[in-house]
Amino acid sequence: MTSGLLLQAAVSGILLGGVYGLVASGLTLIFGVLRIINFAHGAVMMLEMYASYWLFVLYGVDPYASVLITAPLFFAIGAGIEKALIEPNRAAAEHNQLLLTLGLALFIENLALVLWQGDFRTLRVPYANASFVIGEALVELPRLIAAAGAVLMAVALFAFLRLTDLGKAIRALAEEPEGAMLVGIDVARIRATAFGIGAACAAVAGALITPFFYVAPDVGESFNIMAFVVVVLGGMGNFVGALLGGLIVGLAESLGAALLPGSLKQLVVFVIFVLVLLFRPQGLFGGSRGR
Amino acid sequence: MAADASGGRRRFLAALLVLGLGVLIAAPPLLPKYFLDVLISVLFTAYLGASWNILGGYAGQFSFGHAAFFGIGAYTSTLLLLQLGLTPWLGMLAGGGLAAVFGLLAGYLSFRYGLKGPYFSLVTLAFAEMLRVVAVNTKAVGSSLGLVVPSAQSAPGMFIFAGKLPYYYVILAMALAAMALTLAIQRARLGYALAAVRENEDAAEAAGVDALGTKLRAMAISSFLTALGGTFYAQYFAYIDPAITFGPGVSIQGLLPAIVGGAGTVLGPFLGAFVLTPVSELTRAALRGRAGADVMLYGLVLMLVISFLPNGLMGLIGAKRAGRGRASS
Numbered sequence: 001m002t003s004g005l006l007l008q009a010a011v012s013g014i015l016l017g018g019v020y021g022l023v024a025s026g027l028t029l030i031f032g033v034l035r036i037i038n039f040a041h042g043a044v045m046m047l048e049m050y051a052s053y054w055l056f057v058l059y060g061v062d063p064y065a066s067v068l069i070t071a072p073l074f075f076a077i078g079a080g081i082e083k084a085l086i087e088p089n090r091a092a093a094e095h096n097q098l099l100l101t102l103g104l105a106l107f108i109e110n111l112a113l114v115l116w117q118g119d120f121r122t123l124r125v126p127y128a129n130a131s132f133v134i135g136e137a138l139v140e141l142p143r144l145i146a147a148a149g150a151v152l153m154a155v156a157l158f159a160f161l162r163l164t165d166l167g168k169a170i171r172a173l174a175e176e177p178e179g180a181m182l183v184g185i186d187v188a189r190i191r192a193t194a195f196g197i198g199a200a201c202a203a204v205a206g207a208l209i210t211p212f213f214y215v216a217p218d219v220g221e222s223f224n225i226m227a228f229v230v231v232v233l234g235g236m237g238n239f240v241g242a243l244l245g246g247l248i249v250g251l252a253e254s255l256g257a258a259l260l261p262g263s264l265k266q267l268v269v270f271v272i273f274v275l276v277l278l279f280r281p282q283g284l285f286g287g288s289r290g291r
Numbered sequence: 292m293a294a295d296a297s298g299g300r301r302r303f304l305a306a307l308l309v310l311g312l313g314v315l316i317a318a319p320p321l322l323p324k325y326f327l328d329v330l331i332s333v334l335f336t337a338y339l340g341a342s343w344n345i346l347g348g349y350a351g352q353f354s355f356g357h358a359a360f361f362g363i364g365a366y367t368s369t370l371l372l373l374q375l376g377l378t379p380w381l382g383m384l385a386g387g388g389l390a391a392v393f394g395l396l397a398g399y400l401s402f403r404y405g406l407k408g409p410y411f412s413l414v415t416l417a418f419a420e421m422l423r424v425v426a427v428n429t430k431a432v433g434s435s436l437g438l439v440v441p442s443a444q445s446a447p448g449m450f451i452f453a454g455k456l457p458y459y460y461v462i463l464a465m466a467l468a469a470m471a472l473t474l475a476i477q478r479a480r481l482g483y484a485l486a487a488v489r490e491n492e493d494a495a496e497a498a499g500v501d502a503l504g505t506k507l508r509a510m511a512i513s514s515f516l517t518a519l520g521g522t523f524y525a526q527y528f529a530y531i532d533p534a535i536t537f538g539p540g541v542s543i544q545g546l547l548p549a550i551v552g553g554a555g556t557v558l559g560p561f562l563g564a565f566v567l568t569p570v571s572e573l574t575r576a577a578l579r580g581r582a583g584a585d586v587m588l589y590g591l592v593l594m595l596v597i598s599f600l601p602n603g604l605m606g607l608i609g610a611k612r613a614g615r616g617r618a619s620s
Contacts, residue, residue: 037409037412037413085594085598088598089597089598092597092601093601094408094409095351095353095408095409095412096597096601098353098408098409098412099353099546099550099593099597100593100594100597100598102355102543102590102593103589103590103591103592103593103594103597104590104594105590106543106586106587106589106590106593107587107590107591107594108590109583109586109590110583110584110586110587110590111583111587112583113582113583113586113587114578114581114582114583114584114587117582118582118583217583225416225420228413232413261428262427262428262434263424263427263428264424264428266420266424267421267424267425267428270417270420270421270424271421273413273417274414274417274418274421277406277410277413277414277417278400278401278404278406278414279404281404281405281406281410
C-alpha cells in the first residue's frame with residue numbers, strides 16, 4: 001500500500017463524507033424536532049435522483065440546475081408527508097412511528113421499482129470525467145462540487161436555524177417542545193416545516209451526486225444506513241456533529257475500501273456504528289442530548 | 292390476559308380454530324400445486340411472525356434485524372450438511388443454538404447498555420448487516436454466490452422431499468408448535484414478566500422482575516425459532532445467499548405479519564400472514580412482471596394498519612393484547 005493510494009482514498013472519502021454530512025443533517029433535523037428516526041430519508045433522496053435523471057434525459061436540465069426545481073418540490077413533499085402521515089399519529093407509541101416511516105420507505109422504494117425497474121441508470125453529463133491533480137491525488141470535479149455544495153447547503157441551513165425567526169422556532173421546538181408551545185409557536189406547522197427541510201436536504205444531496213453516481217430504486221438504502229451511522233456518531237439532533245460525523249464515516253469507508261479486500265469496508269462502518277450505539281449513544285461530540 | 296370474551300363467543304372461536312386446523316391438515320393433498328405454494332408461503336410467513344412476536348410483541352423490543360438469526364440458521368444447517376453430511380434435522384438445532392447464543396450476546400450488549408426503542412432497532416439492523424457483509428466476503432460460505440442445497444434425490448432423513456406436500460406439513464407443524472409455545476409463554480410466569488417489562492420496565496424492576504433476564508429469555512427463544520425458519524427456507528428452496536438470508540427483507544417478513552395481525556397476541560402473526568401473503572400473491576399476479584408491486588403493497592398496508600389499527604387486525608375483532616391497554620407514548 002503506497003501513501004499515494006491512501007492519500008487518494010482519503011480525498012475521495014472526505015468528498016463523499018461531505019455528502020453523507022448533508023444527508024445526515026436532514027435526518028438529524030427531523031429527529032431533533034419530531035423525535036422520529038426517518039427510515040424513508042434515503043427513499044426520498046432516491047426519488048430526487050430519479051427526478052434529476054428524468055429532468056436531464058427528457059428536458060436536458062443539468063442536475064445542478066434541477067436543484068432549483070426539486071429542492072422546493074421535495075420540501076413540499078416532505079411537509080405533506082408529515083401532515084398526512086406523521087402528525088395524525090403523534091400520540092402513537094414510538095415504535096409505531098418508526099414502523100410508519102419504514103412502511104413509507106418500502107412503499108416509495110418499490111414504487112420506483114414498479115415504475116422504472118431495477119436497472120442501474122447513469123447520467124452522461126459532459127463534465128462527468130473532468131478532474132485535476134493535487135499532489136498525488138486525483139480529484140474528480142463532480143465529486144468536489146458535490147462535497148462543496150453539500151457543505152454550503154449545510155452551512156446555509158445552520159445559518160438559517162441560528163439567524164431567522166423560523167429557524168429559532170425550529171430550534172426552540174427541538175429544545176423544549178412545551179415551552180415552544182407556551183410562547184405561541186405553531187408547533188404543528190414547525191414540525192411540517194422541519195420535515196420538509198429535512199427532505200429538501202436529502203433532495204439536494206441526491207441532485208449533487210447524480211452526475212457521478214448510479215440511479216436505482218435501492219440507491220437510497222445505503223445512504224440511509226450511512227446517515228443513521230453519521231447521525232448516531234454526531235449525536236442525534238446535533239448539526240455540527242452530523243457534518244463531522246459525515247467526514248469520519250466517509251473517511252473510514254474509503255480507507256477501509258483501500259485497505260480491506262472485497263466489500264469489507266462496510267464492516268468498518270457497521271462496527272463503528274455498533275460501538276458508538278453501545279458506548280456513546282449520545283454521540284462522539286459531547287452533549288447529553290442523545291436520548 | 293383480559294377474559295372479556297363471553298363464554299359463548301370463546302366456544303365459537305375455539306370451534307372456528309378447530310375447523311380451520313382440520314382444513315389445514317386435510318385439504319392440501321387435494322389442492323393444485325399453485326395453492327400449495329401459496330399456503331406454504333403463508334405458513335412460513337406466519338412462523339417467522341410468531342418467532343419475531345416473542346421478542347417484538349411480548350417483550351416490546353422491536354428488532355429490525357431478525358435476518359441475523361434466520362441467516363445463521365440457514366447457513367449453519369446447510370454448511371453442516373455440505374461439509375459433514377449431517378442431516379439438517381439435527382443441523383437446524385445446531386443453527387438454532389448458535390443463533391440463540393448470538394442473540395444472547397447481541398441482546399446482552401444492547402440491553403446492558405440501555406438501548407431502547409429505535410436505538411435497539413438500529414443496533415439489531417446493524418448486527419444483521421454485519422453478518423451479511425461477512426457472508427458476502429467469506430469464500431468458505433460461498434460469498435455472494437451463496438450455497439446450493441442438494442435436492443435431486445428424495446431423502447426424508449436428510450430433510451429432502453420429493454414434491455411440496457411434505458414441506459407443507461413440516462412448516463404447518465413448525466407454525467403450530469410456535470403458536471403453542473407462544474400460548475404457553477403467555478400463560479406462564481414469563482408471560483407476565485414480559486408484559487410487565489414491556490409496559491413499564493422501571494415499575495417491573497421495582498416489583499422484583501428481572502428485566503434484563505426476562506428480555507434475554509425472549510431474545511433466546513425468538514432467535515432460536517427464527518433460525519429454524521432459516522433451515523426450512525434452505526431445504527425448501529434448495530438455495531441460500533447472503534442477500535436473501537441476511538438481508539432486511541427477511542427481518543421485515545418477520546415483523547410485518549406480527550404488526551399487521553396484532554403484536555403480542557398468539558393469533559396475530561397467523562392472522563397477519565393469512566391476510567398479507569394472499570394479497571401480495573394476488574398483486575403479483577395482477578401486475579405480472581412488475582417486480583416490487585407486492586412489497587410496495589406491504590409498505591402501504593403497514594402505514595394503513597399503524598394509522599388506523601394500531602393494535603393490528605386482532606384489535607379489530609376485539610381481542611385485547613395480553614395485559615395491555617393502549618400504549619401511551
